[in-house]
Each structure stands twice: as structure tokens, then as C-alpha cells.
Amino acid sequence: EAQVTQNPRYLITVTGKKLTVTCSQNMNHEYMSWYRQDPGLGLRQIYYSMNVEVTDKGDVPEGYKVSRKEKRNFPLILESPSPNQTSLYFCASSLRQGAGSSPLHFGNGTRLTVT
Amino acid sequence: AQSVTQLGSHVSVSEGALVLLRCNYSSSVPPYLFWYVQYPNQGLQLLLKYTSAATLVKGINGFEAEFKKSETSFHLTKPSAHMSDAAEYFCAVSKGSGGYNKLIFGAGTRLAVHP
Numbered sequence: 001e002a003q004v005t006q007n008p009r010y011l012i013t014v015t016g017k018k019l020t021v022t023c024s025q026n027m028n029h030e031y032m033s034w035y036r037q038d039p040g041l042g043l044r045q046i047y048y049s050m051n052v053e054v055t056d057k058g059d060v061p062e063g064y065k066v067s068r069k070e071k072r073n074f075p076l077i078l079e080s081p082s083p084n085q086t087s088l089y090f091c092a093s094s095l096r097q098g099a100g101s102s103p104l105h106f107g108n109g110t111r112l113t114v115t
Numbered sequence: 116a117q118s119v120t121q122l123g124s125h126v127s128v129s130e131g132a133l134v135l136l137r138c139n140y141s142s143s144v145p146p147y148l149f150w151y152v153q154y155p156n157q158g159l160q161l162l163l164k165y166t167s168a169a170t171l172v173k174g175i176n177g178f179e180a181e182f183k184k185s186e187t188s189f190h191l192t193k194p195s196a197h198m199s200d201a202a203e204y205f206c207a208v209s210k211g212s213g214g215y216n217k218l219i220f221g222a223g224t225r226l227a228v229h230p
Contacts, residue, residue, distance in 0.1 A: 004158070033217075040124065042205060042220035043159075058217070090158055103149070104218065106158030 002027045006091050006107035013081055014115055021076045021110050023091030031094045031102065032074040033058070034066065036087040037109075043090065049074055081114045088112075117142045117208045121221035128228055134178075134193040136224050138206030141187060147209035148189045149218065150180055154202045162204075165189060176200070201228045 004025045013019055025032065033048040035058075045058030049068040063085055065077040074093075078085060089110045094102035122137040140146055147166050151159040163174025170182045180191045189206060203225045207218040 035220075040222050042119075042121075042222040043218075044220070045217060048217065092158075103161045103164060104159070106151075106160070108156070108158045 002105070004091055004093055004105050004107040006089075006110050008110060009108065010111050012113045012115065015082055016080050019078050019081060019112075021078075021089060021091075021112070023074045023076065023107060024072050025074075025091075025093040025105070026072065027093065027095070027105065028071065029093035029105070030071070030096045032068065033092045033104070034064070034074070034076050035090045035092065036060065037090060038087050046076070046089075081112075083114050086112060086114050117146065117219050119206050119208050119219055119221035121204075121206050121224050123224055124222065125225050125227065128196045128226070130198055130228055130230055131195050134191070134196045134200065134226065136191040136204050136206075136226065138180075138189045138191065138221060139187050140189060140206070140208045142208055148180075148182065149207040149209075150174065150178070150189075150191050151205045151207060151220075152202050153205065153223075159205060162191070196226075196228045198228050198230070201226055 007022045030051045034046040035043040037043045044060045046064050047066040049055045052071050055066050091107040092104040094104050096102050118141045120139045149164045150162040152162050153159045162178050163172045165172050165182045173179045178193045203223045205223050206221040
């Protein structure tokens with residue numbers, strides 16, 4: 001089954017404790033992206049990747065890191081989480097760049113709470 | 116810069132009634148426009164997309180949207196609501212002229228369907 005898989009689904013952590021949220025897709029997609037969803041704000045892009053070893057900042061990159069060493073994986077790293085990073089996170093992928101022909105496929109989300 | 120405004124954070128309709136979810140966009144270039152749906156505890160799924168072909172776009176589950184350039188609108192409609200349509204709906208515009216897949220999302224509209 002074609003899918004984007006995120007882990008974990010739920011995570012509660014404390015301020016300053018490094019964490020990684022994993023994302024993997026099995027569709028051989030070139031493009032991958034991370035979003036955070038907050039009430040009243042919709043989804044905002046954190047980072048994206050056009051292909052292996054090519055990443056760039058989205059609209060809200062502060063406090064996050066990413067890497068793209070393999071085509072299928074795009075982990076999101078919080079080196080020193082803070083309470084304002086409490087949010088619902090989504091990973092998404094599409095076949096290639098170009099919004100017209102490549103709709104985003106989303107994972108089921110990771111709900112992160114930082115205390 | 117591209118942006119999306121969804122009018123009404125909550126919409127409530129009776130089962131069988133017309134569903135109308137409003138979306139207005141601003142874009143300096145011909146836009147790619149999307150509607151996504153998010154069911155509880157799930158990621159976003161593509162309902163439909165506009166990519167400068169027909170102005171009336173039909174999507175899944177009986178939904179459709181009409182692109183009106185003069186009104187800068189892309190409202191989502193369904194003639195008869197089902198209980199299963201209860202979800203959150205996001206309108207999105209592509210940032211850039213299709214050269215890369217960065218979506219700007221609206222804040223979302225939560226649709227409630229009551230018997």
C-alpha cells in the first residue's frame with residue numbers, strides 16, 4: 001500500500017530533550033516536506049526537500065533540523081524542544097516538484113507535547 | 116505573495132443540505148488551487164485541484180469547486196451533505212508558478228453535519 005508513515009503518533013517530552021520524528025514514504029517520491037498544524041493557523045511549512053541531499057527552509061524553520069540521506073526518509077529533528085513547539089506535525093511527499101501534477105500525500109500526523 | 120482566506124472556522128449543516136465552504140485567494144501569478152480534507156486522527160487527503168483547465172472542478176465524494184478569477188474565489192460545494200462529510204477542510208494555493216510544490220494553507224473550516 002502506498003503511504004507516508006510517521007512515527008511516533010504521540011510524543012510527550014520535556015524542554016531541551018532532543019527528539020526525532022521519523023517519516024518514510026514507499027512511493028519513490030522526490031519531494032518531501034514537514035508541516036506543523038496549529039488551531040486557527042492551518043498548516044505551515046517547516047522544511048522541504050526536492051531530492052536526496054537537497055533541503056530548504058519553509059516558512060517556520062526556527063528550532064528544527066532535517067536531513068535527506070535517502071530518498072524514502074525525511075526525519076525531523078528538534079535539538080532542544082521548547083513548549084512553543086507543541087503542535088501536530090505532518091510529513092508529506094509528492095512524486096516531483098510542480099504542484100499541478102503532483103498532489104501531496106500526507107502521513108497521519110505526530111502530536112507532540114513539550115512540557 | 117500568495118495567501119488563502121477561509122471564511123468561517125466552523126460550518127454546521129443538516130444532513131441532506133447544501134454544503135458551501137468559502138475560500139478566497141490572492142496570487143500574483145495564475146494559481147494552482149487545492150481543497151484537502153482531514154478526518155479525525157488522520158492526515159490530509161486531496162479532494163480536488165484546479166490547474167488552469169476547466170473552471171469547475173469535480174472531486175471525490177461528490178464535492179466540486181468553481182474557480183472564479185474575477186472574485187478570486189474557489190468555494191467548495193456539495194449538493195447534499197452526509198454524516199460522513201464531517202471533517203476539517205483546508206483550501207490551499209501553490210506558492211510559485213508550479214516550479215516547486217510549496218502550498219500555502221488556509222486556517223481550515225470544520226464542517227459539522229447533524230441529523
